[in-house]
Amino acid sequence: MGQKFHYSFFRISKDSNLKASVEKYKNLRLQALKIAPGSFSSTLEIESALLNTEWAARLTSDKTETFACSATPVLNGEKQQFTTTPTAPATWVAQLTLRGPLSSEEFALPAESGQKPSGRGEFEEERWQMLSLFTHPEHRGQGLGRKLCQEALDYLRVYRKRPSVVRVRLMVKPDNHATVGLYQKLGFEETGRCTLAEALVANGDAALLPEDISGEKYTTRSGLIMTGLDMLVRYELPLVKKKLPAMSVSDIVAVSRPSSPVARQSTTKTLYARPSQMSLFARLVSYPPLAEVTCVKRPRKSSTCPDQDKLRFTVVLSSSTSFLEQDWKVDIWHNILDNANWVALPLVKCEPENTTTIIGEHRISRAFHHYTFSSEIELPPTAGKANFTIRYKTGNDADWHWASQRRYVKDGELVWGPKGRILKPLSLPLDSTETGTTSEKTPRDEISEYIENLSSEIDVEARKSEAPGSLLWSIAGKVPAAEGETSGRKNLTLGLPKLYLRHFCLVRVWTPWLGPRHGQAKFQTNEDAVLCSFLRSDGLNLVLLGVSGISNVLTVFRSGDNGEIIVDARNDNSEEAKFEVLASVGEDFEVCISALIYEARKVARGFTTEVALPIISDTPPEPDSPIGDDVVVVEKDVRTQWLADWYEGLTYCTWNGLGPKLTEDKILHALDSLKSHGISVSNLIIDDNWQSLDKQGEEQWSRGWKDFEANGEGFPAGLGSTTARIRQENPSIEHIGVWHALMGYWGGISPDGDLVKKYKTKEVRKKDRHVGDTMLAIDPDDIQRFYEDFFSFLTSNGVDAVKTDAQFFLDSLDNAEDRRRFILSYQDAWTIASLRYFGTRAISCMSMTPQHIFHSHIPTTKPRILLRNSDDFYPDVADSHPWHIFCNAHNALLTSHLNVIPDWDMFQTDHPYASFHAAARCVSGGPIYITDKPGQHNVKLIHQITAPTTRGTSTILRPSVVGRTLDVYHNYNEGNILRIGTYSGWARTGSGIIGLFNISPADTASIVPLIAFPGVDSSSPSGDHDRYVIRSFSTGIISDIMTPSSGPHAMVSVSLESKGWEILTAYPVRSFTLEGSRGCSTSSSMVSLMTHVAVLGLLGKMTGVAAIVNSDVRVVGSGRLQFDINLKALGVLGIYHSALETKDIDDHVMVMVSGLAVPRQTVWKDRDKVLAVDVFRAWSALGLDAGWSNEVRVQVFIS
Known part of the structure; x- marks a missing residue:
């Protein structure tokens, strides 16, 4: 060469x-x-x-x-x-x-x-x-x-x-x-x-x-x-405990790579560096965390809690394996005891059996030694707030380094309430079971403790909260009547939130959409807010909800120049009306918002005209409403109901994948591409641009809808022919839905088409000028007949689902009379027709307006449907992707309490943020749609979010509870890890799930305590369900057995790179005393003599625990464990067994599927004491058939 x-x-x-x-x-x-x-x-x-x-x-x-x-x-x-x-x-x-x-x-x-x-x-x-x-x-x-x-x-x-x-x-x-x-x-x-x-x-x-x-x-x-063999063993010098000699940066020496295997075994790659250099390269992560606010909950009185309230600090310090191990010292530097004086709390290095489990990106986790430090401090008996940071050094003689020296990080912030605080309304009459005298305080006096300078123009009424641990009031005022076409307006300064520390609001980022806003120092928002929550320095939350859509009044919040709460009300009535604000106070945000939604339903029922809803056959069960972190929502009758919900299947949507120039051939080509890659979709949504429209080539806001039939250019044989071909060529597709706007199209009804001839129309003016000034719409007098005819046409042409978009146009109407006539009439007509023709197979989109929330989404008199939970997925806007997840997780703080299933929108599987979006959809508790371009699919990723069923279809694995952020007051710009919590299964025996998402551009880390998982209650008495193991989806790492009260051992530390994410699942452990049981080591010698087991669900699936319909474990015979597990899908079943390493599969394990013994090669030992059973391969090898059942029954015997 x-x-x-x-x-x-x-x-x-x-x-x-x-x-x-x-x-x-x-x-x-x-x-x-x-x-x-x-x-x-x-x-x-x-x-x-x-x-x-x-x-x-x-x-x-x-x-x-x-x-x-x-x-x-x-x-x-x-x-x-x-x-x-x-x-x-x-x-x-x-x-x-x-x-x-x-x-x-x-x-x-x-x-x-x-x-x-x-x-x-x-x-x-x-x-x-x-x-x-x-x-x-x-x-x-x-x-x-x-x-x-x-x-x-x-x-x-x-x-x-x-x-x-x-x-x-x-x-x-x-x-x-x-x-x-x-x-x-x-x-x-x-x-x-x-x-x-x-x-x-x-x-x-x-x-x-x-x-x-x-x-x-x-x-x-x-x-x-x-x-x-053994060729990579690294021999290192013994730990040097004395102070290293001072060296300059140029003195730092790395031993060069040896040229032969023999030389490699006698040398080291260890770097020698002075302590100051080693400290700069160390990484720290703590709980409570730095740069965030933590609301410290005092323990409830129980036999397991000490009389004194203590706060535990835990720090994981990670030092490069290239350096010698050191005798690290770590302190918490804080002002908890006295805000004016900062002092040190020395942390104690934990023994190996009590350390925090480390879960991280493959490369990062291997490059560091990890050390856990922890100590407790007693909280003052009174309410308070404090700040803290971390200092650390390599030994007694070294200089201290601070957490912010390596990378700037703000102090951690702590808030706590007084010891023994009980919130009790003083102005309400006493219950018959209570004794004492009624307080002379009025409701106005009570709420004045939370809002100062309260307006004299309002009336305050105390309401009995249905959520224990919260106070509730109704605040009302008058709004002047509309004058002609102009609505009446009232702008009122409600007052100033007392003891203000931080706030969280859901604001109207645009007429159709809500989005989160955060702040501190002063309440300030530039957009109309429908929900405002204020964190106080005494640990309480003040949460306000504006009531809208009731008696034609819209109520939102704004901020004043000095942080005041401004109520802005709009009255569309020709007579004076009343605005209403619901206010709640409690130590837990979830309890407060639950109280508000319960009361809002009562208010809505009192004002809503009864509408006769059709009886449908696929009504899903109504869930119980959530109360707090330790009370979990679970859907009733999960075993028989899961297949009834159409959104349990993977859905393909045409919008981003095929673009606006939609045709029948493009749809069939896209479906062929999915099929050729082995991707099974159950639902198809034919999105915008299938309709017959006028003004070809103009922007969408100018185009009007002409006729029910599809446009001839893209669908020459008509809509019915297209759906017939789709079903014939794609048998896996069970449901086909089409997109349409609530008022026809973006530009309404065409003045030149057939529709204008068949139905009464009216020209309306919109206040949002960028979506058009005026347009032609179906008159409310004819809207019910219109929807009956349209949906009848769709069903007769093979369509059995709808995605109804642009519903915000109702709130964009400018004329007061139009608003009175259109807003409720359109909602009722669409609801009745969609339920009659499609049941729950309807998606309500761009309908996060206050009027929709109170009139259509809060009432529980109808089955739940899908509600688009945020603005669109924008594949080509790089910065939009972390925000999309953050926005949805915070919007779900409200929408999770409504009578809807939040829909986090579609995404593409062949995209730099594909897995980030996929993981978020899995923990959202909602549907999963993909919008891939033909030929651009990540099959591996799709397999992680779906599973095949016994009927030859595929299903998503949707947790029982809608996912939402666990951190209400964390600002997006602070760049912390976003934590989304959900739950799957029955209360006490189900599993909490936390999705972690790095929304910052840099790598970051977080410690997640066991008590952060939904469904884990730290105050419950010890029992069979207080032990857990936590498993990482991305690494498969399983923690040691932990209990909520086991200190730093009951935590996991997770490191995430940019775009990084992780899903953690906390599995309740069943414990048995068996003959010869070896168990695993924990802090309790009694526990270590037991055998501990947990059913993990399907391995390799992001929310694999959601595949479990039910499971039971019991001892049979002479000390043999029998697992009876019903699954909704096929895959690799995982079972944690603490003594698995002592078991031989051939001698100690027997697995049966549908009563038949499975082939030996379908059972093996996976990592971290997990027994793996390939139920999919076993089902195929045994030639089993689903028959009448939609589940698969697995029995596992371990002796």
Whole structure:
């Protein structure tokens, strides 16, 4: 080779420049298969047929790390260089892959292979497979293969987990002498022989195997197994406990990489650095957290709580494994006892059995030593607020460093109430069960304790709260009558919130949508708010809800110049009317808003005219309303009802995927693409632009609707023909819905079409000029007949669902008389017709107006339907994606209490934020829609959010409770981790779920305590349901068993990179005393003698616990555990068993599906004491049929 090159060796990123990396990786791999077909187990024919998504999946898989060598020409005068920094532009000339870490089951080979088991457990040894090494012939002879292998092995050395032993295996053809020699020089030794089938499985290419592998080609042991045993053991110097000598930055020395395996075993990669440098590189995360406000709840009186109220601080300090371990010291620097004086609270380093579980991104978690520190401080008996930060150092003689020195971070903020506080209305009459005298305080006196300078123009009435632990009032005032076409307005200063600390509002970001706003120091909002919540410095929440849609009055909030609460009311009546504001006070925001919604329903019932609703057959059960963190909403009759809800299936929507120029052919092509990728969708939504419209080519606000039938250009044979073809060619599609605007189209009704001839119309004026000034609309006198005819047309043409958009147009009407006639009439007509023709298969969109909330969404006199919960998904606006999730999670603080299922909108699976959106949809508790462009699908991601059913369809795994943010007062601009909480299952026996989303552009971390999970109650007496394990979806890591009161042990620490997310599930543990039980170690010796088990649901699914319909565990026979589990879908079932490592599957485990024993290969031991059962493969292998049931029954016996 005449031309010289610079060479760079590097690990391929899984997110940045992914498309370019995929293309380079694919091209080099196909060259390898063409140039050296005898060196690989796969073939060019097989891999040439792979889709780009499958190539991308190879690079982004959690189970693989891929390394490459790139080449750039050496220019005249330059010296050839070998670096570890990728350069661009550059050509890839060599690459290899590491697969792992592998479980012992995945790493195992039959005894005849010659590979011997190591005898080490999962935590003593880590196992990896090296594969697909290739160097382009034009660049051979430069030692690139050896250097690339060395780069991969160095990666394992630095980023491996705790085990001191790392075993690396590869499989190669023995006649490839040069490659075998290379591996021998790297320290690999021959350890056995493998078949082609075993090699493909070991390399992660089992999918490339044909159905029949009984032939000689796949069963002959012609492959060489080579293993690098113990080759990555790192020997480090003993911990240096004395103070290190002072060194300058230039004195920091890293031992260079040795050139041989022998040298590597006698040296170290440890960096020597002075303490100040080590402190700068340390990472800290705490609970309570820095840069956030934490409302400290005092423990309720119980036998398990001490008399004194204490606050526990926990800090996890992470120091690079490149440095020597140090005797770290950590303090909390605070002013809890006296705001004027800051003092230190020394934290105590926790013993290993009491440390916080670390869950993080693969690379980050391996690069650090982690230390847990914790201590308690007694809270003052009175209410108060305080701030704190963290200081730390490497030893007694070192200088202190502060948390904000490495990266600026604000102090943590704490708020707490007085000891023994009981909120009780003093102005209400006493119940018959109470004794005492009635207070002389009036309702006005009571609320004046929370709002000062209260307006004299209002009337205050105390109401009995239906949510225990809260106070409730109604505040009312007069609004003048409308004059002609102009509505009457009242702008009134309600007062100033007392003891104000922070606020959260849901404001009208635009007429159709709500969005969150936060602030501190002073209440200030530039938009109309429908809900305002104020956090006080005594730990109480003051929450206000404006009542609207009642008697034609709209009520919202604004802020005054000095932080006052302004009530802005609009009256559309021709006579004077009343505005109403509901106010609640309590220690828990959820309790307050529950009290408000209960009362709002009473108010709505008192003013709403009875409308005869049709009786429908698929009415879902009404859920219980949530009260607080420790009271959980669960849907009734889950076992028999889950398939009745159409939104349980995966839905495809045409909008972003196919664009505005919609045609029948585009829809069929998109569905063919999904089908060819093995993606099963149950519902199809034909979005905007199927209708017959006027003014072709003009903007949407100008176009009017002409006729019920679809437009002839895109749907030449009509809507009915299109739906018929869709169903014929796509049997998996159960429901087809179409989009339409509430008032016809964006521009209303066309003056030139058939509709204007059939129905009475009226020209109306809108106040939102950017959506058009005037338009023609169906007159309210005819709107009921119009919807009856339209929906009848749809059903007769194969449509059985609707997405009704632009409903905010009702509140955009400017004329007071139009508002009186249109707003309620249109809502009632649409509700009645949609229920009659579609049941619950309706999506209410752009309908977050106050009038819709109170008239259509709050009442519980009808079944729940889907409600779009925020503005649209904007795929091409990068900054919109974290905000989209943040906005939906906060809007759900209100919408989760309405009689709707919040809909977080569609997303695309082939997108930089695809998994971020997918995870959010899974914890939202709502439907999941995708809007992929044809051919651009992430199949792996879709499999993580759906599961196949016994009937051959697919289902999403929707938790029982609507997801919402757990942190009401956290500002988006503070950049903290967003925590979304939900719950799945029955109360006490179900599982709390928390989705964590990094909404900041930088990496960040958070400690999540067990008590933060919905459904976990720290105040309940000890019992069988107070023990839990927490499992990470992304890593599969399972915590030790914990209880709510077990301090830092009852927490997990999670690190997230930019765009990073995680889903944690807390599983209640059942404990049994069995003969010979070994259990697992906890703080209680009694507990450690027990066997602890938990049913995890489907592994590999983001909310896999939601697949459990019901489960039961009991002891049968002579100490044998029997698990009876009903699942709504197929997949890999996981069961946690604390003594699983002592069990042999063949001797101690029996699994049955539908009463039949499953094949042995469908059962194995997964990581962290999890027994895995592949119910999907077992179901197929046994040839089972769903029959009348929509569930699968699994029985597991463990002796």
